[in-house]
Amino acid sequence: MVYKIEEKKGRCLECGKELPYGRSDMKFCSPSCKNRWHYVHDGNIRGLKRKVIGALERNYEILDSLLEDGVSRIDIPDLAQMGYNFDCITSYHKVRNHNEYRCFDIKYYMSESTVFKLERCRKPARP
Numbered sequence: 001m002v003y004k005i006e007e008k009k010g011r012c013l014e015c016g017k018e019l020p021y022g023r024s025d026m027k028f029c030s031p032s033c034k035n036r037w038h039y040v041h042d043g044n045i046r047g048l049k050r051k052v053i054g055a056l057e058r059n060y061e062i063l064d065s066l067l068e069d070g071v072s073r074i075d076i077p078d079l080a081q082m083g084y085n086f087d088c089i090t091s092y093h094k095v096r097n098h099n100e101y102r103c104f105d106i107k108y109y110m111s112e113s114t115v116f117k118l119e120r121c122r123k124p125a126r127p
Contacts (some may be wrong), residue, residue, distance in 0.1 A: 013037055055088040056103065063106045066118060073116040 010019045010026065014033035019026050028034040062084050066074065080086070091102040098109040108118040 052088060055085045056090065059084055059088055059103045060106065063103055063108070063118065067106065067120060072118045073114060074118070075114055076110070079115055 011017065012019060012029040012033050013027050014037040015029065017029050019029055028037065062079070062082050076086075088103075089101045090104055093100045093102075095109075098111070100107055100109055102108075102121070105121045106118070107121050108115050110116075
């Protein structure tokens, strides 16, 4: 008597169909299922990156336009009304009694109600 060992077949991560005969480490039943699964799962991270980069670009444009107009101090509600997103900055430092924020090469200090000392950072001198 010959006994057949029945292997348990896996299921496609995208559609849930039983995987066809092939490699033991298969995860998808077809190239289209593989592409669809990666599009959905990788798209969330790409979308988040695009959203953050877009907000940083918008913040930079707002700060740059304020500098061009000679503004070095602005109330926080006015800046928020212009569309500035306070959650998106490129760096933060605690400097003495103030919090220093940067959006690329533009820095500013922020109190509870005002953004002040808005200026472009100087490039350090090369030795």
